[in-house]
Amino acid sequence: MYSVDLKNIVPKRGLTCLFAKATSDKSKLLHKRLRHLIFKTMNKLVKGNLVRGLPSKLFENDQTCVACQKGKQHRASCKSKTENSISLPLHLLHMDLFGPTFVKSLMKKMYCLVVTDDFSRFTWVFFxxxxxxxxxxxxxxxxxIxxxxxxxxxxxxCDNGTEFKNREMNQFCEKKGILRQYSVARTP
Structure with a gap:
């Protein structure tokens, strides 16, 4: 928040005290003190006289704040797969049940089961x-199917919901030889 001039350190009896000196440009200093607030917003605060002690001047942005420039950078996302690891339809099915919904369907259904094929991305919806x-x-x-x-x-x-982890589904999947993979419940 403050720039420190290390040439002006005055030692006194073995103790060294650092004096914080404000930069000469008030707009940069206030920009840093106001948690890197956008200069346009700072000008609105001045114009509306919304902050006590804020000098009534026009703040200009010269794009030299290193912290703001680093904050605007973002890393590249993970590389997407060029080839699908699933080679057949129905090899992997993603399932989720959500509800109760606030609005009921025409047949008074409140829950929705979504099943998606990983190979074709074809989706079935059951109410x-x-x-x-x-x-x-x-x-x-x-x-x-x-x-x-x-x-x-x-x-x-699917997630760890009880609708997918019960005795009836366990027996059915065991009989059909279907492997089940669970994610953490209530995560996107």
């Missing part, structure tokens, strides 16, 4: 009245 219907719908959906497409579901990826 449910209660969470208890999840196991029955998933069992009939997986059996039907496997017969329709002539591929087997290998992996189901």
């Amino acid at each position: 449910l009245a209660t969470k208890d219907e999840t196991s029955g719908i998933l069992k009939s959906f997986i059996t039907g 496997e017969n329709l497409v002539d591929h087997k579901v290998k992996v189901i990826r």
